[in-house]
Amino acid sequence: MLQHRLMSVAAAAEVISSGAACCVAGDEAMLRRLPRGCWVGGTIPYFMSERGGTCSHDKVFVSTLPGEPSRMRIVRHSRSTLPGICTEAPEHGYTLLLMPAFSPVLQSFAEEAPTYDEMYLRPLFGWVSGVHLDELGKRAPLVFNGQSGEAYEDAALALHAELPPTTTMHIDIVNPFQKQTGPVxxxxxxxxxxxxxxxxxxxxxxxxxxxxxxxxxxxxxxxxxxxxxxxxxxxxxxxxxxxxxxxxxxxxxxxxxxAAPVSDYVAAFSTALATHRMPGEMVFACNCALNHVYGELDGRQLEIHGPATFGEIAYLLLNQTLIHVSLVDRE
Structure with missing residues (x-):
């Protein structure tokens, strides 16, 4: 069974050393302590966990990923090569994409992703790394290639994974906001x-x-x-x-x-989640750090657990949104 939980660095190292493929979110110092393996990661200290919303500098959030690690590829992209990300993706599988906040490569993706060749033909999801809000402008958000141990502040990392033809990824966009009746x-x-x-x-x-x-x-x-x-x-x-x-x-x-005002973010997410079918087993989820802060989610429980990021990727770059990805058997 896939796992998605906040854990110690030692526990995360055991998961990686077991051979599992992972996406890891956490503080830079914690990510640098992890062993080499089939994982990608990004810096962020905000999470939704079993204990509710939390900020942690000494734990990491680990999501194990479906697929055979030996058939996965981690590819580093610059602004010039990123437009080819969809064409290099496996025919049956998915792409997990991580990018650092405020980087030129993220800006390029945000503006140009709708024009990429073969966009929307294969599942593409991920998130944007960040830092604690008190460290904005003092530390750079990073993404990590767990196979090489390298970290980047202006590169996109794509993990391409193959899946059996009978399975697919289902990506849901869960938005706590509604449009306000008013001017267009x-x-x-x-x-x-x-x-x-x-x-x-x-x-x-x-x-x-x-x-x-x-x-x-x-x-x-x-x-x-x-x-x-x-x-x-x-x-x-x-x-x-x-x-x-x-x-x-x-x-x-x-x-x-x-957007119309939201008086209770937890209630708004519960209402939005109720409208989504979300079939199959959960593979990955993330929320937005802006929701975490504006909604005062520290210590409050959401149904879905994962990092609270500086941007969410469901084909395109999103904000103030929760994304949920599940593995669906098409047989």
Whole structure:
């Protein structure tokens, strides 16, 4: 049976040494103590565990992965090679992708992933490494290749795994937010910054509009992507330039609305989870560190356990979202 739990470094080392393939999340110092093996990892101190939401610098969260480790490949990608990630994936299997927060390779993926060749044809999921919020700007988020022992602050690591043709991965996006009834926002240009926009067809400055409606920037903008609600989290309002900065890019031609307030994140996630079928055995899950902080989840229980990250990947880069991946037998 696959396992997903917060554990000591010694316990994680035993799992890796047993030959299991793993995804590991934890503090940089803890990840550097792990033995070589078939694992990939990233820095993050926030977790949802059996004990509820927690911040830990001396434990790591281990998710064992399905598939035969001898038939897995860990590939390091730069900005120039990352667009080929889907074409190199196995025909029957999945790709687990890790990237460091604030890195050029992450920015490239965020903006260009929808145009990658063969995107959406094979399961692609993962997360973005980070640091404790008190260490922002002081330490770099890292990703780790457990086979080589190398760590990177500007590279993507893809673990490609083969599965039998009778099994597949099912990826669910669980969003605690709903669109608020109100104006529709359309951006003239895409990217991580926005200023000029249209609000219900009227020309506006997005920075000024959000200030005028007293928008709580902890609440994202939300768009409907073919039935799936996708968040764009607001990082900062820049008064000097009258721009809005986002954690993930906005896109022109997409209609956004502000998210409705969430009074209880645990209840909101429970409601959202109830709408998902989630077949098969859980393989991997992660939540967003922004939900962890804004929702004051320390010590509070969620049904799904995993790291609380600086970004979630379900084909595309997501924010303030929980992703759940399960292994499904198609027979």
């Amino acid at each position: 926002i359309e951006l003239d240009r895409g990217g991580f910054f926005a200023d000029v926009c249209r609000v219900d067809g009227r020309a506006e400055n997005l920075h000024d509009f959000l200030l005028n409606i007293n928008h709580d920037i902890r609440l994202p903008l939300v768009a409907d992507y073919c039935g799936a609600l996708v968040n764009v989290s607001i990082r900062q309002l820049h008064a000097k330039t009258r721009q809005v900065e986002f954690y993930t890019p906005v896109f022109s031609g997409v209609s956004y609305q502000t």
